[in-house]
Amino acid sequence: MAQRKIPSIMGTQHPDNANAPFWDSSQQPFISAYREMNEAFENFSELDVDEYMWDWEGKHADAAVIDRLFSTEYDYFKSHQIGRDKFLTFRFPNIWEEKGYNLMQAMTAILSSEDFSHDLGFDQRPLFETILPMTQRADQLIEMQILFEKLAKFKSVEFTKSDKNNPYIEMIPLFEDFNTQLHAPEILKTYLKLHEEHFGFRPKYLRVFLAGSDSALTAGFMSSITGNKLAIARLHEFAQEENIEIYPISGTGSAIFRGGLSPKRIQRYLKEFPGVRTATVQSAFRYDFPLEEVTAAITELKAQLPVVEPLKISAADQKILTEVAEESAEFYAHTLDQLVPDMQPIFKAFPKRRDRRQHVGVLGYSRSVDGIELPRAINFTGAFYSIGVPPEFIGFGRALKNLKPSHLETFVRHYPSMADDFRELANYVNLDALEILKTHSSAWADVARDIMIMKDIFNLEIGPKTREQQQHAEIALQVVQIKEGSSIAITALINRMAQLRHFLG
DSSP: OOOOOOOSEEEOOOOOOSSOOTTOTTOOSOBOGGGHHHHHHHHHHTSOOSEEEEEOSSBOOOTTHHHHHHHHSHHHHHHSOBTTTBEEEEEOOOTTTSOTHHHHHHHHHHHHHHHHHHHTTOOSOSOOEEEETTOOOHHHHHHHHHHHHHHHHHHHHHTSOSSOSOOOOEEEEEEOSHHHHHTHHHHHHHHHHHHHHHHSSOOSEEEEEEESSHHHHHHOHHHHHHHHHHHHHHHHHHHHHHTOEEEEEEEOOSSGGGTOOOTTOHHHHHHHSBTBOEEEEOHHHHHSSOHHHHHHHHHHHHHHTTTSOOOOOOHHHHHHHHHHHHHHHHHHHHHHHHHHHHHHHHHHTOOOOBOBOOSSGGGOOOEEETTEEEOOHHHHHHHHHTTTOOGGGTTHHHHHHHSOHHHHHHHHHHOTTHHHHHHHHHTTOOHHHHHHHHTTOTHHHHHHHHHHHHHHHHTOOOSOOSHHHHHHHHHHHHHHHTTTSOHHHHHHHHHHHHHHHTOOO
């Protein structure tokens, strides 16, 4: 088989949009599970994304997605075949983290859509690779492949009485925390060995997914951006050593805290994360900017991502950056522990954008730091913006000030957009709101220190510049003043601020 097309743009269902989607006549920002199939089609046809993630992790997913797409949009998919020109990629549930109810359903959907597309006369298997979230070890990837292989063989023998189903599925590990991202090459080396032992061959290429949000949530922005860069550089080194093609995917939202990929920041993204071969465009990217801006940004990313020279970081710098990330994570975690209780009313009032299972009890899991349960990264990010304290600052100022000169020089060199990023973030800080918060917990005084350190280093102007930012600041103060009050009122204010800054969280 000729080398497959590697997608440059992956649309995802991350619920970070402030506004309603361009394709929705009811103009509601909430997107129900029933409308996600229509959404996937609009993203393929209108925005020309190459790939769309179909998420089975902790949410309700439609198992009949391929049948519905082919039935309703047959003409489009006849000429834009799924699995050849466009790609729908399932994100499996991680059975080590949540109950496996969804996994067999997802695997069965992959097998039955292969039959359906074959019967329609399509020559391409539509679904052939899947993402495993929170991958920690190589054996987890192999175990998924073996489960799929068993199910495919069982189906061929017991149900379809043919050997039409391909029993092999490709795996995309999703590395979400600093440690697994840093050690991605070691995990992949073990995976290649196990793969060859079981299947008798080595994959021709690997796609590897690096999360940008959860690492920021659990270890802070300095650790997260450093971890992403180290992972990209180390994956490309590994590709050369092992003589295998590796195509990193980067999971980034529009907020700088979550990676900072928005239609307004394409050049910054290419400068900060060169070597990423697939960018995720999440809901805010697609729905919170004018349509022509979004399509132009996607066109630019498609042209540049495959050809950008990958990030190179020397072994000495890698060691230093690892230490930087670890030190900064301590400042962040120590402060966060004391802020989270104070933020609960805001987290609770956060508006929903998708049908999700609750992250509690039997159906889910939650992210936690030091035993303190945290909301999802989007809610977390948006909640801090909603009180006039962009979370990028938490721990960052003190960590930066604390760096040894050699570490500081190395970090600054590897983060060229730092001054511009914090200049922009400074416009969303509300110092009056922070004064009120300081009366609740001394940890807010640490955050104020972070902000003042960054102000002094980069000569930042703290506070709003534009009319939109001015309105944002005024509402942030209201949110802090009524924090313990009506959750409905807070939700409305959070929604309004999200529109002003062009992302929910």
